Amino acid sequence: xxxxxxxxATIDRNAPLGPDETFPxxxxxxxxxxxxxxxxxAIEAALQIVEKKGDGKxxxxxxxxxxxxxxxxxxxxxxxxEAFRIENSEARVINFFSVAKILAAAIKKIGTYxxxxxxxxxxxxxxxxxxxxxxxxxxxxxxSWVERISLNGDKINVEKxxxxxxxxxxxxxxxxxxxxxxGDFEEPRYTSVRRIMKASRTKVxxxxxxxxxxxxxxxxxxxxxxxxxxxxxxxxxxFKDDDVPVLIDNLxxxxxxxxxxxxxYK
Amino acid sequence: MKQITKIFKTFNFSKEEQEQNQMxxxxxxxLAMNEIIExxxxxxxxxxxxxxxTKQVSYPSGMMDxxxxxxxxxxxxxxxxxxxxxxxxSYTLWTAVIELMARASLAFSMFFPSxxxxxxxxxxxxxxxAKEKYLPLLSxxxxxxxxxxxxxxxxxxxxxxxxxxxxxxxSYYLTGNKIWLSHGGAAGTNIxxxxxxxxxxxxxxxxxxxDPEIAGDGYEVVRIEEKMxxxxxxxxxxxxxxxxxxxxxxxxxxxEGLRLVLGSLASxxxxxxxxxxxIAETALQESINxxxxxxxxGRPIGKHQAISFMLADMATQVHQARLLYLNTARMKxxxxxxxxxxxxxxxxxxxxxxxxxxxxxxxxxxxxxxREYRVERLFRDARVLTIYEGTSEMQKTIISRGxxxxxx
Ligand SMILES: Cc1cc2nc3c(=O)[nH]c(=O)nc-3n(C[C@H](O)[C@H](O)[C@H](O)COP(=O)(O)OP(=O)(O)OC[C@H]3O[C@@H](n4cnc5c(N)ncnc54)[C@H](O)[C@@H]3O)c2cc1C
Numbered sequence: 001x002x003x004x005x006x007x008x009a010t011i012d013r014n015a016p017l018g019p020d021e022t023f024p025x026x027x028x029x030x031x032x033x034x035x036x037x038x039x040x041x042a043i044e045a046a047l048q049i050v051e052k053k054g055d056g057k058x059x060x061x062x063x064x065x066x067x068x069x070x071x072x073x074x075x076x077x078x079x080x081x082e083a084f085r086i087e088n089s090e091a092r093v094i095n096f097f098s099v100a101k102i103l104a105a106a107i108k109k110i111g112t113y114x115x116x117x118x119x120x121x122x123x124x125x126x127x128x129x130x131x132x133x134x135x136x137x138x139x140x141x142x143x144s145w146v147e148r149i150s151l152n153g154d155k156i157n158v159e160k161x162x163x164x165x166x167x168x169x170x171x172x173x174x175x176x177x178x179x180x181x182x183g184d185f186e187e188p189r190y191t192s193v194r195r196i197m198k199a200s201r202t203k204v205x206x207x208x209x210x211x212x213x214x215x216x217x218x219x220x221x222x223x224x225x226x227x228x229x230x231x232x233x234x235x236x237x238x239f240k241d242d243d244v245p246v247l248i249d250n251l252x253x254x255x256x257x258x259x260x261x262x263x264x265y266k
Numbered sequence: 267m268k269q270i271t272k273i274f275k276t277f278n279f280s281k282e283e284q285e286q287n288q289m290x291x292x293x294x295x296x297l298a299m300n301e302i303i304e305x306x307x308x309x310x311x312x313x314x315x316x317x318x319x320t321k322q323v324s325y326p327s328g329m330m331d332x333x334x335x336x337x338x339x340x341x342x343x344x345x346x347x348x349x350x351x352x353x354x355x356s357y358t359l360w361t362a363v364i365e366l367m368a369r370a371s372l373a374f375s376m377f378f379p380s381x382x383x384x385x386x387x388x389x390x391x392x393x394x395x396a397k398e399k400y401l402p403l404l405s406x407x408x409x410x411x412x413x414x415x416x417x418x419x420x421x422x423x424x425x426x427x428x429x430x431x432x433x434x435x436x437s438y439y440l441t442g443n444k445i446w447l448s449h450g451g452a453a454g455t456n457i458x459x460x461x462x463x464x465x466x467x468x469x470x471x472x473x474x475x476x477d478p479e480i481a482g483d484g485y486e487v488v489r490i491e492e493k494m495x496x497x498x499x500x501x502x503x504x505x506x507x508x509x510x511x512x513x514x515x516x517x518x519x520x521x522e523g524l525r526l527v528l529g530s531l532a533s534x535x536x537x538x539x540x541x542x543x544x545i546a547e548t549a550l551q552e553s554i555n556x557x558x559x560x561x562x563x564g565r566p567i568g569k570h571q572a573i574s575f576m577l578a579d580m581a582t583q584v585h586q587a588r589l590l591y592l593n594t595a596r597m598k599x600x601x602x603x604x605x606x607x608x609x610x611x612x613x614x615x616x617x618x619x620x621x622x623x624x625x626x627x628x629x630x631x632x633x634x635x636x637r638e639y640r641v642e643r644l645f646r647d648a649r650v651l652t653i654y655e656g657t658s659e660m661q662k663t664i665i666s667r668g669x670x671x672x673x674x
Pocket of ligand 1: 412414415416421423445446447496501650653655656657658660663
C-alpha cells in the first residue's frame with residue numbers, strides 16, 4: 001500500500017495579526033509557518049492504514065518555500081517514511097487551480113500509489129478544493145471529509161461526513177480522499193524525540209515545478225479580495241408558553257419563517 | 267514558546283541542534299497545552315490515592331495516560347546517554363521541557379526533575395550493573411525515579427538521617443523511615459541515603475538505589491500526605507524494614523554518600539527553577555487575560571496603572587527566572603561547576619513564583635480566591651517551590667558561603 005499525503009505550510013496560528021491585517025493567509029511565507037493542522041489527520045490516516053496492512057509506505061509532499069522544510073520534517077517526525085518539497089519560493093504559484101495541476105503532476109512523477117490523501121481543508125484559505133481538483137486532473141475516484149476507511153481488496157469503503165450524518169461509499173483504488181478531523185483519525189499522533197532526531201538528519205529532497213510537466217500554470221480563477229462579512233444586527237426573541245408542544249411549535253414556525261429548511265416539519 | 271526560542275537562539279547550539287530543540291519543544295508544548303492543562307483542575311480536586319489495606323498508591327485518573335504519552339514521545343530519554351537508550355541531548359532542552367510541563371500542571375511536572383536527578387546520579391556514580399539495569403528503565407520511563415533523602419528529623423540537614431544500612435553477605439539491609447517521598451510507592455528506583463558507619467557522623471552515610479522490587483515487603487508505604495497544593499503528585503511516607511539493596515546498587519564509595527547527594531542537587535535545582543518559571547508564566551498569562559477582560563470604573567483593569575505595573579513586574583520576574591535557569595543549564599552543559607549559580611537560580615525563580623502567583627490572585631480580586639479560577643491553584647501549588655530541593659534559606663546559605671569563599 002503506497003500512500004501519498006499532501007501537507008501545506010500555513011502561517012503559525014499563534015502569530016498575532018498585524019494592525020492592518022484581517023486574514024492570516026495573506027502572510028504565507030512572511031512569518032513563521034506550521035503544518036496545516038488539518039493535514040495531520042491525513043498523515044494519521046495514512047500511517048494507520050499502513051500499520052494495519054503491515055506493509056507499504058507513506059510519502060509526504062509539500063509545495064512551499066524553504067521555510068516549509070520544517071513542515072516536511074515534522075511529517076517524518078510523525079512517522080512518514082519519505083517526504084519531499086516542491087520548491088515554490090516567493091510563492092510563485094498560489095492560485096488553487098495551478099497548485100492542483102502541480103500536485104497532480106507530482107503524483108504522476110511518483111508513479112506508484114494506491115491512495116492520495118489530503119486534509120479536509122487548509123487553515124488559511126479553507127477552500128477544501130484541492131482533493132477534488134487533483135482527482136479530476138488524474139481522473140481518479142474521490143471522496144471528501146472521510147472519517148473511516150476499510151480496505152477491501154483493490155477497493156476501499158469509506159465513511160464520509162455529509163450534512164446530518166455519514167455516507168458509506170466504495171471506491172476503486174487508486175483513489176483521492178480528504179480526511180476529516182473527526183472520526184478514526186481525530187487524534188493525530190505526536191512527533192517523538194526518536195523520530196525528530198531522524199527527521200533532523202534527513203535532507204529534504206526538493207523538486208522543481210518546471211520539471212514536473214504540469215502544463216500551463218495560467219488560471220481562469222482570479223483572486224480579487226478577502227473581506228470580513230459585515231456585522232449584522234439580529235433581534236433577540238424570547239418564546240414563552242407554559243404548554244411545551246405549543247412552545248416548540250412557535251419556535252419552529254418562527255425558524256421556518258426565517259427561511260430555515262426544517263425537513264419533515266410542515 | 268517564543269520567549270524560550272529567543273533565548274535558545276543566544277546559545278551555542280549548532281543549526282541541527284537548534285532544529286531538534288525546536289521540534290521537541292513544539293511537541294511538548296502541544297502535549298502540555300492541549301492535553302495536560304485540560305486535566306490539571308481535575309487532578310487537583312481528585313488528588314493522589316493511597317489504599318491502606320493494600321498499601322498501594324496511585325495517581326489521579328488520567329494522569330498515567332498522559333505519562334504514557336510522554337513515554338511514547340521518548341521524553342524521558344532526552345538527557346540519557348545514547349549508550350543507555352537515550353539521546354544524549356542537552357540539559358538546557360530538558361529544563362525547558364520542565365518549564366512547559368509546569369506551565370500546564372506543576373503536579374504533572376513532578377515526573378521530570380526527579381527523573382533527571384536519578385539518571386544523573388546513577389550515570390555518574392552507579393556501578394556498571396546498576397547503569398545497565400536502571401538507565402534504560404529510567405530512559406523509557408518504565409521506572410519512575412524518586413529521591414528518598416528526607417526523614418522526620420532530617421530535612422534541611424539531611425546529614426542527620428538515621429536510616430541504617432547493614433551489610434550482610436552481598437546485600438545491604440536498610441531500616442528506617444523516609445518521608446516526603448515524591449512518587450514513593452510508585453517509583454521503580456529510589457535514591458536513598460542511609461548510615462553505614464554511625465561513628466563517622468556525616469562521613470558515615472552512603473547512597474543507594476533502592477529497588478522496591480528487590481526490597482519487597484521491606485519497602486512499604488505508610489501513608490501519603492494531604493497537602494496544601496500539588497494534590498495530583500504522590501508524596502509518601504515509606505517504612506524501610508530490612509529493605510534489601512544488593513551491593514551493586516551502592517552509589518559511589520561507601521561512606522561518601524552525603525557529598526555525592528549534595529553535589530548532585532545542584533542539577534535538580536535548575537529543574538525546580540524551571541518549574542517556577544513555568545507556573546509563574548501561566549499565572550502571568552492568566553492575569554493578562556483577566557486584566558484585559560475585567561472592566562471596573564469604565565475600563566479594563568489592565569489599563570489602570572496599578573494593575574498594569576503589576577503585570578510589568580510579573581513579566582520581568584518571569585523573564586529573569588527563565589534566563590537564570592536556562593543560563594545555568596547551559597553552563598552545566600558546558601561542563602562548568604554550577605553549585606552557586608544553581609542555588610541562585612533556584613532561590614530567585616522560586617521566590618519570583620511566590621510573588622507572581624500572589625499578584626495573580628490579587629489581579630483576579632475575589633475571583634482569584636475562588637476555586638473556579640486557575641490562579642487559586644497556582645498560588646497553592648507554587649508555595650512548595652521555595653521549600654523542597656532545599657529551602658530558600660539553605661540556598662542563601664550556599665550562595666553566601668560560596669561567593670565569600672570565591673572572593674578569598
Ligand atoms: C511536596 C513535597 C515534596 C517533597 N519531595 C521530596 C522528595 O521527593 N524526596 C525528599 O527526600 N524530600 C522531599 N521533600 C522534603 C523537602 O526537601 C524538605 O521538606 C525540605 O528540605 C525542608 O526540610 P524540612 O521540611 O524538614 O524543614 P526544616 O529543615 O525543619 O526547616 C524548617 C525551616 O527552618 C529553616 N532552616 C533550617 N535549617 C536552617 C539553617 N541552618 N539556617 C537557616 N534556616 C534554616 C528552613 O529554611 C525552614 O524555613 C518534599 C517536600 C514537599 C513539601
